[in-house]
Amino acid sequence: MPHHAVLTTVSNQPGILFGLTKVLADRRANITYVDIIHHPDRDAEIYLEFSVDADADLVVAELGEVPGVARVEATPSFGKIYGKRIIIMGGGAQVGQVALGAITEADRHNIRGERISIDTIPLVGEEALASAVRAVVRLPRVQLLVLAGSLMGGDIAKAVAEVRRKGLIVISLNMAGSVPDEADLVVSDPVQAGVMAVMAVADTARFDIVRQQNKRY
Amino acid sequence: MPHHAVLTTVSNQPGILFGLTKVLADRRANITYVDIIHHPDRDAEIYLEFSVDADADLVVAELGEVPGVARVEATPSFGKIYGKRIIIMGGGAQVGQVALGAITEADRHNIRGERISIDTIPLVGEEALASAVRAVVRLPRVQLLVLAGSLMGGDIAKAVAEVRRKGLIVISLNMAGSVPDEADLVVSDPVQAGVMAVMAVADTARFDIVRQQNKRY
Numbered sequence: 001m002p003h004h005a006v007l008t009t010v011s012n013q014p015g016i017l018f019g020l021t022k023v024l025a026d027r028r029a030n031i032t033y034v035d036i037i038h039h040p041d042r043d044a045e046i047y048l049e050f051s052v053d054a055d056a057d058l059v060v061a062e063l064g065e066v067p068g069v070a071r072v073e074a075t076p077s078f079g080k081i082y083g084k085r086i087i088i089m090g091g092g093a094q095v096g097q098v099a100l101g102a103i104t105e106a107d108r109h110n111i112r113g114e115r116i117s118i119d120t121i122p123l124v125g126e127e128a129l130a131s132a133v134r135a136v137v138r139l140p141r142v143q144l145l146v147l148a149g150s151l152m153g154g155d156i157a158k159a160v161a162e163v164r165r166k167g168l169i170v171i172s173l174n175m176a177g178s179v180p181d182e183a184d185l186v187v188s189d190p191v192q193a194g195v196m197a198v199m200a201v202a203d204t205a206r207f208d209i210v211r212q213q214n215k216r217y
Numbered sequence: 218m219p220h221h222a223v224l225t226t227v228s229n230q231p232g233i234l235f236g237l238t239k240v241l242a243d244r245r246a247n248i249t250y251v252d253i254i255h256h257p258d259r260d261a262e263i264y265l266e267f268s269v270d271a272d273a274d275l276v277v278a279e280l281g282e283v284p285g286v287a288r289v290e291a292t293p294s295f296g297k298i299y300g301k302r303i304i305i306m307g308g309g310a311q312v313g314q315v316a317l318g319a320i321t322e323a324d325r326h327n328i329r330g331e332r333i334s335i336d337t338i339p340l341v342g343e344e345a346l347a348s349a350v351r352a353v354v355r356l357p358r359v360q361l362l363v364l365a366g367s368l369m370g371g372d373i374a375k376a377v378a379e380v381r382r383k384g385l386i387v388i389s390l391n392m393a394g395s396v397p398d399e400a401d402l403v404v405s406d407p408v409q410a411g412v413m414a415v416m417a418v419a420d421t422a423r424f425d426i427v428r429q430q431n432k433r434y
Contacts, residue, residue, distance in 0.1 A: 007355065012247075013247075014241070014242055014245050014246060014247050014248075015242040017234075017238045017241075017242075017248050017251070018235070018238040018239050018241070018242035021234045021235035021238050022235050022239075024231070024234075024235070025231055025232040025234075025235035028231050029231060030229075030230075030231050031231075031234050031253060032253060032255065033253055034234070034251040034252070034253060035251070035355060035356070035357055036248060036249060036250055036251060036357075037354070037355055037356075037357065038249065039383070039384060040384065041384060045355070047355050075355075076348055076352070078352065078355075078356075081348055081349050081352045082338060082349070082352070082356075083338075091324065092320055092321045092323070092324025092325070093321070093324075095320050095324070096316065096317045096320040096321055099313065099316045099317070099320060099335075099337070100313045100316070100317060103309055103312050103313040103316060103337055103339050104309045104310070104313055104339075106309070106338075106339050107308065107309025107310075107312070107339035107341075108309070110338075110339055110340055110341070111341060115338075116338075117336060117337065117338040118316075118336075118337045118338070118339075119334060119335075119336040119337070120316070120320055120334065120335045120336070120337075121299060121300075121323075121327075121332075121333075121334040121335070122320050122321075122323045122324035122327055122335075123327055124324075124327070124328060128298075131293055131298055132298050132299070135293070135295065135298045135299070137254070138224065138252060138254055138262070138264050138292075138295070139252070139254075139295075139299075140252055140253075140254065166256070166259075167256060167257065167258060
């Protein structure tokens with residue numbers, strides 16, 4: 001089915017998303033992405049990506065007739081603009097170095113047509129990190145997580161095991177604690193860890209993370 | 218109204234989001250965030266954040282009764298876990314240096330209770346960058362954009378003017394082209410640009426971007 005993306009400007013009242021999704025459900029559209037964008041000083045916007053067999057212009061017109069919807073416009077999809085995401089989390093010193101490697105390598109692949117974003121969050125504490133690891137699988141377009149620190153274990157290691165079972169690839173820096181034992185791949189040099197993370201998700205690279213399982217560099 | 222976050226496991230068929238939003242509309246809930254998470258090898262998940270006056274347990278039970286919904290669980294919200302976002306885009310060399318400054322500074326604020334994420338996309342080309350700039354205002358939780366490169370102008374400058382009118386703060390590196398003329402603030406050193414970006418959005422910092430309007434460092 002053809003894929004579409006639309007941005008709607010809506011009044012900030014309950015029931016609007018219900019109205020929009022009703023139109024799409026009636027047209028047997030498959031909604032693949034939704035974002036609600038709040039603005040402090042003006043009307044909220046709802047961004048939708050969906051695939052549908054019905055005529056897109058017709059669906060857009062129907063969305064525009066939903067009560068509370070002021071405007072609907074077709075727009076390019078996020079997948080095309082921001083592409084795959086790699087998340088790096090942990091201590092600021094190491095996250096920065098992993099990001100440096102990953103950003104430089106992503107630049108090389110994005111020039112050849114890839115779209116890879118490198119997202120980071122510097123964060124300390126077992127509980128905060130474990131929650132952030134578990135939440136990664138709920139973020140859109142994330143393919144790989146790098147844990148960058150000097151000591152991570154306990155509940156963070158449990159969280160790593162959980163997200164790996166859900167299909168996420170996890171690279172860990174070589175560090176103290178039990179997190180490296182749970183990762184797909186362990187790397188000592190943070191810059192190289194960032195480069196390998198990008199190579200693992202880039203279609204323009206030849207690097208098979210499955211062949212690297214449990215290896216340490 | 219109390220704020221809640223739930224993660225639902227759903228079958229991959231049209232109409233599920235319609236069913237979930239119907240429950241929330243009937244309960245006069247205000248939906249603040251939605252994510253649809255697709256998995257290659259198992260059922261999709263829909264993550265919802267909403268505020269509602271009605272009893273949350275009752276609403277969760279009703280969400281679980283929607284046809285196609287296998288499971289509903291309460292979960293911590295993204296806002297609490299990943300917080301505010303700063304986006305850095307442009308050439309890999311500069312994006313890496315800005316990220317280094319921003320990540321190190323975010324680390325210092327996150328230790329004091331802030332939650333600031335630093336997201337980057339290395340990207341070249343006027344058209345690709347202009348599209349990415351325009352799309353930033355559609356991403357959730359983004360407060361500030363840093364443009365990091367050596368030459369940016371034309372449609373990118375137009376896109377910067379557009380997103381600033383929509384309330385986004387934009388910092389530009391000092392560079393060739395017309396983008397610096399459109400930014401809130403121009404900084405020559407990329408590491409300092411990253412640090413200032415974090416200071417501008419951190420509640421734990423005293424840095425007023427309004428007082429820095431059109432300044433150049």
